[in-house]
Amino acid sequence: GAVVSQHPSRVICKSGTSxxxxxxxxxxxxxxxxxxxxxxKKSLMLMATSNEGSKATYEQGVEKDKFLINHASLTxxxxxxxxxxxxxxxxxxxxxxxxxxNEQYFGPGTRLTVT
Amino acid sequence: xxxxxxxEDQVNVAEGNPLTVKCTYxxxxxxxxxxxxxxxxxxxxxxxxYITGDNLVKGSYGFEAEFNKSQxxxxxxxxxxxxxDSALYFCAFNDYKLSFGAGTTVTVRA
Numbered sequence: 001g002a003v004v005s006q007h008p009s010r011v012i013c014k015s016g017t018s019x020x021x022x023x024x025x026x027x028x029x030x031x032x033x034x035x036x037x038x039x040x041k042k043s044l045m046l047m048a049t050s051n052e053g054s055k056a057t058y059e060q061g062v063e064k065d066k067f068l069i070n071h072a073s074l075t076x077x078x079x080x081x082x083x084x085x086x087x088x089x090x091x092x093x094x095x096x097x098x099x100x101x102n103e104q105y106f107g108p109g110t111r112l113t114v115t
Numbered sequence: 116x117x118x119x120x121x122x123e124d125q126v127n128v129a130e131g132n133p134l135t136v137k138c139t140y141x142x143x144x145x146x147x148x149x150x151x152x153x154x155x156x157x158x159x160x161x162x163x164x165y166i167t168g169d170n171l172v173k174g175s176y177g178f179e180a181e182f183n184k185s186q187x188x189x190x191x192x193x194x195x196x197x198x199x200d201s202a203l204y205f206c207a208f209n210d211y212k213l214s215f216g217a218g219t220t221v222t223v224r225a
Contacts (some may be wrong), residue, residue, distance in 0.1 A: 006158075034212065043205065043215045044159075093158050095213075104213055106158040107152075 003027055006107035013084055013114055021079045021110045026052030029074035030096035035067075038091040040114065050077050084114040101115050117142045119189075119206045121216035129224055134196040137220050138189045138206030147209040148189045150180055152202045153218075159205065165189060176200070196223045 003026040012020045023033055032051050032087075036044040048064075050056040050071035058064045066088075068080040081088050091111055095104040119140045128134050140146050147166055151159040163174025170182045180191045189206060201223045206216040 004158075041203070041218070041220065042216050046212060049212060076198070091156070094158075103149075103161065103164065104209075106160070108158040109156065111156065 002098065002105045004030075004094065004105045004107040006092075006094055006110050008110060009108060011113070015085055015114055016083055018080055019084055019112060020037040021081075021092055021094075021112070023077045023079070023096070023107050025075045025098075025105070028084075028096075028098045028105075031074065031099060033071055033099040034097070035069060035079050036057070036093045036095070038093060038109075040091075044093060045071045047079075060074045065080070081112065083091040084112070086114045088112065089114045094106045117208065117210060118214065119148070119208050119216045121204075121206055121219045123219050124217070125220045125222070126144040127222045127224065128196050130198050131195050134191075134200065134221065134223070136191040136204050136206075136221060138191065138216060140187050140189060140206075140208055142208050142210070146189075148180075148182065149207045149209065150174065150178070150189075150191050151205045151207060151211070151215075152176075153205065162191070162204075170222050196221075198223050198225050 005024045007022045013100050035047045038044050047062045048056045048058045052071045052074050071077040093109045094100035094107045149164045150162040153159050163172050165172050173179045182193045204219050207213045
């Protein structure tokens with residue numbers, strides 16, 4: 001149990017376009033989902049925390065108008081990178097928390113390349 | 116500020132030798148500590164966690180970690196490393212949200 005999926009696994013988009021990444025908890029309801037960004041061989045940087053039905057909480061330095069997060073249901077959160085630029089190219093990973101448990105379950109990640 | 120630190124960027128061991136990946140913490144109260152492993156272009160896989168109780172925690176794939184309060188450490192260990200253990204390892208603490216160490220790249224040579 002506790003499987004988290006992400007779609008797509010890889011995406012290439014042109015500069016100036018927007019791209020949406022989906023994160024789904026397949027076999028449990030996720031009260032909270034987290035979005036991370038990871039640069040090559042580096043640690044994960046938390047971008048935002050989203051709770052179902054409420055606005056996401058963004059970490060300091062993360063542009064909320066550029067990285068739109070929606071947590072419309074207990075099994076789905078989406079991250080939309082708007083007006084993407086090459087510097088947005090990165091590995092984006094989501095995780096989901098079940099209830100008040102302190103363990104997070106991670107998705108397989110999405111490799112975004114902006115050309 | 117609360118944090119975890121992984122003092123080694125890289126650890127290299129020969130297959131069959133013991134593997135240790137170090138982590139120290141600076142967390143107030145009772146820390147919730149975790150170890151995760153990441154293979155290339157993949158998400159994170161949970162290895163083990165310390166919440167409370169026994170200081171020696173056993174986890175997945177033969178890994179274990181020892182919580183040492185006096186040394187504020189939570190080192191990950193495996194008695195006999197495999198080539199397939201080569202990956203990026205992260206120590207983390209949970210204070211509602213997970214905060215990760217910088218990561219340690221483990222290379223196990225055949």
